[in-house]
Amino acid sequence: MTDLLNRLATLSLTARVAFGIAFLLIFGGLIVSIAAFAYGREAARSAYDRLLLGAATNIASAIGVQDGRPEIELPVSAFELLALAPDDRIGYRILGPEGDTLTGYEDITLPNRRNELREGFFDGTFFGEPARFAVVSRRFAERKLNGTIKVVVGQTLRARNAMAYDITRKALYVLAASGLAMVLLAMVVVRSVLKPLETMAGGLSxxxxxxxxxxxxxxxxxxxxxxxxxxxxxxxxxxxxxxxxxxxxxxxxxxxxxxxxxxxxxxxxxxxxxxxxxxxxxxxxxxxxxxxxxxxxxxxxxxxxxxxxxxARREAVDLRDIALDVFEEGDHAVLNPEFDIQLEIGDAPVIVMADETSLKEALKNLLNNAVKYGRSPVRVGATQEEGRGAIWVEDSGSGPSAAILAELGGRFNKGTLSRQTGSGLGLAIAHSVAVSFDGELKLGATGSGSFRASLEFEAAPEWTS
CATH class of the missing domain: 1.10.287 (Helix Hairpins)
Structure with a gap:
């Protein structure tokens, strides 16, 4: 079973489309066959019923009266019409006003009492075969003959069934031819549609x-x-x-x-x-x-x-937790134990869509740079303003000169690593994190005379005030 499923999964799209159309054609063919046979049978019944009715009418019109007795001379034309179905048996039965059989086959079984037989058609048997019968009445009003004579003409169903099967067969021929054309056309269309994929595959190779x-x-x-x-x-x-x-x-x-x-x-x-x-x-x-x-x-x-x-998958991260974790890990104390490090976070969440591990690495590098090259005290915090969340490190020094900051920004814009041993590599790490999560690294002096490095991101929509 597994091998079969694997083989089906690896079938080409052309084969799948061809099999799909073939299945639809087979299913549709069954429906069309039933419909065509029903239509063919109804068409055959209608055509041969007219022949039966015409033959019965001819026989009824040929009945005359002589000496108060009905005189019947069967017309040849009536049976010439029925001879169009040479393999079928033909029978007739003529009933007098009293319901007695004047002439014909007594084997024709009537559906009800003879005196209640109505004009029209009925189904029965004739010599043990299914047959169809037509009934035509002729009224006589004379002194010696006053009543209705009924003519019953029947025919077996071989020709009718043959005609229904022929109509069904021809409908299936048309369906098979059109189905084959559809399958071939579908294969051509699928190959044409998939041609760009072959071109792409060739280009990649x-x-x-x-x-x-x-x-x-x-x-x-x-x-x-x-x-x-x-x-x-x-x-x-x-x-x-x-x-x-x-x-x-x-x-x-x-x-x-x-x-x-x-x-x-x-x-x-x-x-x-x-x-x-x-x-x-x-x-x-x-x-x-x-x-x-x-x-x-x-x-x-x-x-x-x-x-x-x-x-990494982006997840909702509270920047306050990032600042708290980096502050409590205390890696910065190894560089300069004498530095005063302060944590400033508020009560309101600062939620952004990013990666927790990457944010921690970026903040660690910003904090290590501040401890290594800045002045005490150093503050670490997280804030949210105007729909943007920020995590930042601020030291009491003046920071790098404007020329150095411009040079660092130029390297960041090129997206390359810093090739200097100073703070450039740590800032490059922070910049990479900012770019990866659609944020921004900002470096600059504050109004209080200190220097701040901050990572800013769009706040998560549901947490934007």
Whole structure:
């Protein structure tokens, strides 16, 4: 059963359309067959009933009266009409005014009493076969003969059934021919409709593995949905690959100098005989190692937030919880235990649609930059104003110069990593988080003489006041 379902799932669209039309034609063919047979039987009954009625009328018109007795001379023309059905049996029976049989077959069974037999048609049997009968009456009003003579003419149903089957057969021939034409036309149409997909597949196969440029959207509307989805996927993949290339490039660039310095310090330590100078070399090695560790942490954070920006599902996040978690983790205390860190969050929720992990990484980097390069005290908070939620870090220093801020902004707009060891890499991480969730990184002095770095996002609609 599973193999059958798998085979059906892998059928081509052309085969599916063909099977679907064939099923509809078979189902419709059954209905048409029933309808055609019913129509054919009614048409045959109507045609042969006229023949029966004509034959009975001819016989009735040929009845005369002589010496008060009915005289019957059967006309040849009456039976010539019925001879159009050569395989059928033909019978007649003429009843007198008293209901007695004047001539004909006594085997013809009448449906009711003879004196109540009415003009028209009735079904019966003739020599054991189903038959159809017509009744015609002729009234005589003479001295010696006063009454109604009834003529009953019957015929078996072979010709009628043959005519009904013939009409049904011809209707099915037309249905089969039109159905075959529809299946062939459907296959041609499906192949024509799917031609853009074959063209797309050929274009993708011929592409360079590193070519992730958008595909041409000048395709039919139904195909454009898939093309747009594919272009969106390639754009996300391109961003991921660019992030990997930037990470590798930055890692090679940033690590080359400190690793070379560590190697040089190690060489000096092995060649140095003075113990006091060896102690200084060890201190420099420890300082370089700590700096290298922080640099690696920031690079990994950058790779993490860029990856989650494209893959993480957006959820409702309260920015107050982000600020509280980062404040309580206390990682900033390792950099400068003497710094005064203050938390400022209100009672009203500050809800945005983003990723909690990415926001924490961004806020940690902003806070570490403030502790490392700013002045105490440092405040961490979350606020909402004019439909926008913000999470921010503010220190008491004046911040970088306007020239440095402009340079940082230029690098952010290009979407690349900072290749400096200062605060640029931490700010680049925060900027990547802002861009990933349709937000903005703002850097600038406040009116109170302090410097603030904030991440701003559109507040979730249901939480917008």
């Amino acid at each position: 011929a592409r360079d593995p590193h070519d992730l440029t958008p595909m041409d959207t000048a395709v039919p509307r139904e195909t454009a949905v898939m093309v747009n989805a594919l272009n969106g996927f390639m754009a996300r993949l391109d961003r991921q690959m660019n992030s990997m290339r930037h990470l590798i490039s930055d890692t090679a660039h940033q690590l080359r100098t400190p690793v070379a310095a560590l190697r040089a310090q190690a060489d000096l330590f092995s060649d140095e005989a003075d113990l006091s100078r060896k102690e200084k070399i060890v201190e420099r090695i420890q300082t370089r190692t700590a700096s290298l560790g922080r640099l690696l942490d920031q690079m990994l954070s950058q790779a993490l937030v860029i990856h989650r920006g494209d893959s």
